[in-house]
Amino acid sequence: MKLTFIVPPCFDHKQAAERTAGCTRVVYLAPNIYELTVAAVLEKADKYEVKYRDFVYSGENREAFEDFIGNDDSDIYLMWTVNLSIETDLEAIKIIRKRRGAVKVVLMGPGPTHFVERCLPDCDVYVVRGEPEETVAELVGNLSSGTPVDAVRGLSWRDAEGVHNNLSRPLIRDLDSLPFPARHLLGGAVYRNPKLVRSPYTTMVTSRNCPHHCIFCVPSSLTFAREIESRAVSGRKPVIGFRSPASVEAEVAALSAEGYKAIGFMDDNFIWNEDRTAAICAIMKRYNMVWGCQARADAITEPIARMLGESGCGYVDIGVESFNDDILRYIKKGETAADIYKAVELLKKYGVPVKLNVLIGSSPLETRETVLHTLREVKRLGVGPVMFNIVSPFPGTEWYAICKENGWLATDDYVPTDVQRESILNLPHLSSTEMEKLLFRNNLRYFLSFGFVIRQLGRFRSLSELRHAIKALRIKLFG
Numbered sequence: 001m002k003l004t005f006i007v008p009p010c011f012d013h014k015q016a017a018e019r020t021a022g023c024t025r026v027v028y029l030a031p032n033i034y035e036l037t038v039a040a041v042l043e044k045a046d047k048y049e050v051k052y053r054d055f056v057y058s059g060e061n062r063e064a065f066e067d068f069i070g071n072d073d074s075d076i077y078l079m080w081t082v083n084l085s086i087e088t089d090l091e092a093i094k095i096i097r098k099r100r101g102a103v104k105v106v107l108m109g110p111g112p113t114h115f116v117e118r119c120l121p122d123c124d125v126y127v128v129r130g131e132p133e134e135t136v137a138e139l140v141g142n143l144s145s146g147t148p149v150d151a152v153r154g155l156s157w158r159d160a161e162g163v164h165n166n167l168s169r170p171l172i173r174d175l176d177s178l179p180f181p182a183r184h185l186l187g188g189a190v191y192r193n194p195k196l197v198r199s200p201y202t203t204m205v206t207s208r209n210c211p212h213h214c215i216f217c218v219p220s221s222l223t224f225a226r227e228i229e230s231r232a233v234s235g236r237k238p239v240i241g242f243r244s245p246a247s248v249e250a251e252v253a254a255l256s257a258e259g260y261k262a263i264g265f266m267d268d269n270f271i272w273n274e275d276r277t278a279a280i281c282a283i284m285k286r287y288n289m290v291w292g293c294q295a296r297a298d299a300i301t302e303p304i305a306r307m308l309g310e311s312g313c314g315y316v317d318i319g320v321e322s323f324n325d326d327i328l329r330y331i332k333k334g335e336t337a338a339d340i341y342k343a344v345e346l347l348k349k350y351g352v353p354v355k356l357n358v359l360i361g362s363s364p365l366e367t368r369e370t371v372l373h374t375l376r377e378v379k380r381l382g383v384g385p386v387m388f389n390i391v392s393p394f395p396g397t398e399w400y401a402i403c404k405e406n407g408w409l410a411t412d413d414y415v416p417t418d419v420q421r422e423s424i425l426n427l428p429h430l431s432s433t434e435m436e437k438l439l440f441r442n443n444l445r446y447f448l449s450f451g452f453v454i455r456q457l458g459r460f461r462s463l464s465e466l467r468h469a470i471k472a473l474r475i476k477l478f479g
Contacts, residue, residue, distance in 0.1 A: 001144045003042060004074040005035055005185070007054040008092040009065055015418075016056040017084035020203065020266060022110060022221030023392065025084065025418045029057055030191055033203050033266070034132075034222045035080040036181035038108065041133045042140060044179050052185035065092070070099040076140060077103065081111035082221050083394070083416040086119065093121060104143055108132040110224040112156075114395055116165065120158040127156040130229030131208075131222070133178060135169050154229070168233045171226065175208065176247040180254060195355060195385060196262040196314040198290045202255060203264045206248050206280065208241040210268040212296070213332050214319075215398035216362050216391050219268040228396045242272075245279040249286075256287040262314070263291045271299040274307075281311035290314045292355075297343035298335050309350030315384065316352055318343060321359040323377040324370045330363040331399075337377075344381050354383040360435050360442075362391040362399070364406070367429040371438050375445065382451060388442045389419040390435050 010016040015025035019032050036052070043050050051074070055065050077096060081089045093105055105125045112119035112127040119127050126149070128135045135154035142149050149157055154169030172178065183202060192199040209223050218224050230238035255263065263284075270293035271277050284291050292315035300316070308316065322328060323337045347354050356378055360371055378386050393400040395414050403409055403425060410424045410432045417424055421439060423432035430438075446452060 001047070001076070001140070002049045002051070002074045003076045003078060003140065004051045004053055004072065005039055005078045005080075006092065007032070007056050008079070008088055009055040009061055010088055011062055011091045012087070017082055017088065019080050019082050019085060019109070020221055022082035022224060023084070023218050023394070023418075024389075024420045026056065027420075028192065028194060030193070030201075030203055030264070031181070031183060031186060031189070032080055033181040033183075033205065034220075035078070035108065036183060036185065037178060038078070038132050038136050039185055040179035040182040041137050043182055045137065045141075047144075048140065050182070050185065052182070052187075054186070054189070057186075057189055062095075066095055066099060069096055072100070075104065076106060076143065078106045078108065078136070080221070081107045081109045081119065083111050083115075084418065086111045086115060086416065090119070090121060093125060097122070106136060106139065108136065108225070110218075110221050110228055113225045113228045116156045117163050120156065120163055123158050123160070125158070129154050129156060129165075129225070130169065131171055131226050134172065168229055171230075171238055171241065173239075173241065175241045175243045180251050183258075193262060193264055193292070195353070196264065196290050196292055198261040200260050201262040201264065202260050203266050204248075204251060204255075205266050206243045206270070207267045207272070209238050211237070211240060212269070212334055213237075213398075214321075214334075215331050215402065216359065216394075217397065218392075218394045220266050223268050224394075224396070231396060242276075245276070245283065248280055249283045252283050252287050252289060256289065261290060263289050265291065265293040267294060269294065269296060269299075271295040271304060274301065274303050277304050278307055281307040281313070284313070285311040288312070292317065294319075296335065297339045300343035300346050302346055305346035305350045305352060308347070308352045313352050315355050316347055317355045317357065319359075320356045320374075320378075321362055322366075322370065323374045324365070327363045327365050327370060330365055341381075344383060348383075354381075355385045355387070356381075356383055357387045357389065358442075359389055359391045360439055361423065361425055361427055361430055364408075364428045366427060368434065368438065371430075371442070375442050379446065379449065379451070386446055387420070388439050388446070390417075390421075390423040390439055391425070392417050392419050392423075393425060 018024045018026045039050050042048050079089050102124045107119050108128040113129045116127050138152050153167050155166045157164055191201045193201045226238045290312050294317040297318050320340050325336050344354050393403040408425050410426045415424055423435040
């Protein structure tokens with residue numbers, strides 16, 4: 001049986017959806033290790049021919065996609081779908097139907113996990129809800145053998161009687177049991193991260209989920225799919241899963257042997273305690289990897305900052321959201337502005353570059369002045385890149401329920417938006433138009449400021465690295 005993972009081109013002439021973080025359009029490309037892990041699970045079964053075709057990376061258009069589908073003979077197509085890619089992926093299914101008839105299609109990710117019926121346009125499409133690896137493996141096995149799929153846990157499907165939602169599947173508790181992502185299927189594609197100037201670059205995860213309760217939060221697309229499913233079944237966040245340091249080292253060693261120079265850890269919360277952080281920092285230092293991670297400000301202690309600095313950490317990505325303590329309390333961040341100042345101070349002390357994430361409109365307390373105050377504080381701290389986003393009321397979050405209840409949606413209901421430039425909220429003190437203008441102006445004032453430009457120029461070791469960063473910045477600012 002032939003299985004092909006496909007990433008269709010964007011059919012509306014916009015930037016393609018970014019499918020790993022899942023809430024923006026592409027600024028710079030990164031491998032989707034979530035679906036590559038599913039591909040590795042299928043390869044491990046040793047009874048399928050598995051391929052991967054990414055039309056976004058190759059820059060190909062609709063015509064190329066239609067030609068590929070028309071000349072291909074795969075038995076099943078698989079897609080990792082996020083909210084922003086739903087329309088693209090449904091259009092891809094129409095093309096598959098036109099060129100290949102009733103061939104099977106499997107959709108995974110947070111988009112179909114929440115919008116189940118919308119993502120089941122016909123009886124030959126299957127939706128894998130939540131954590132996908134075991135469900136996809138069982139589903140493909142059943143389709144291969146002609147076995148009914150009504151007992152496959154974590155699956156939704158359609159027949160003449162309507163949509164069926166099978167029982168939820170328990171989470172994988174032993175993450176070490178999963179194979180490493182099948183990066184070889186990328187066919188030698190080279191990725192670069194402007195925050196980590198060395199390449200080739202790839203991504204990794206060492207844990208799944210986060211224990212905190214920020215009302216707006218949409219974590220990585222894998223975690224969000226797990227959360228949507230878990231909340232639907234139990235009303236609670238899913239259990240956190242960890243890989244062992246030994247498993248992490250085995251993957252880093254393999255990546256080093258394959259020539260990778262830089263790794264971005266996609267864990268929703270990378271820093272848990274000093275012992276685990278020390279173990280992973282030692283691994284990264286041993287293999288001379290440049291790397292980066294996401295962490296909470298209140299997790300940065302002096303020993304941890306020192307470890308990060310000594311191990312080649314190229315950035316720590318911190319969710320700041322706001323420097324207003326009333327807003328931080330409202331959104332249940334569990335941190336104060338003082339925690340942010342302290343974390344930045346410690347990281348700078350040990351030479352660790354800092355990236356900050358700021359959310360505009362995450363609370364009805366937000367005003368034009370609170371947004372400008374946050375911008376002033378960010379500039380005063382003198383850090384590296386800052387991602388200014390407008391909060392989106394993602395279905396499945398507490399923030400969505402609050403916005404819906406208070407009538408703050410500018411549309412009839414949630415509409416997928418690129419949080420780096422669009423808003424569908426009208427808050428008590430800020431309209432959607434005002435938030436979009438503040439976002440654009442904040443980006444210009446920060447990224448084109450003399451201080452930021454001077455700080456960044458010294459990071460690049462070649463003209464090609466600089467060109468790549470400028471391209472990403474242009475896309476970020478102007479689309």
